[in-house]
Amino acid sequence: MAGSQIAAEADAPDVDDAHNTNLPEWKRRCIATYAECKDDDWQGSCYACFRYCEGQQEWPINKCRPRRGKR
Template identity: 45%
Template sequence: MDTETDCIQRHPGLPEACGLTAAEASAILAAGVGATGTHSNSDADVNDYVDDPRLPEWKNRCMRNWNACADGLFSGPCTDCLRRCEGQHVWPFNLCRPAKPKR
């Protein structure tokens, strides 16, 4: 296990203690899950973010939308939209909106 992952696990809910943002910590943990093969490959995993009860609702909503954006369900600059959501507590749908369905 690398140092960042170890730090994130020792300080759950406090990515700042590891010098990371919430999005960076989430990406590191998600990469670890993918590398270990503990993540199933079903279609139900598209919305794989599970709300953290320790976080306020707005933060969970930001993380859900960021995950959807990173999965290609939204179009726009995903990380920039997450940063704005963290500051304003509202997802900026004018910058990152649901992607148009492919034909």
């Protein structure tokens, strides 16, 4: 697992995703991180990063991450 994925997982919110139990774990992480990106107004395009995550199975933390000072 890449370092960027580990960082994204460490900050992933506790989201009730019981309706996604049929999805692979990596996709559930992508969805949860996308939700955090949108909710917390991260820098970068949350949607583009979600699409990247769908293809690469890891969140591109170098492109979409919390804004400085917003932790």
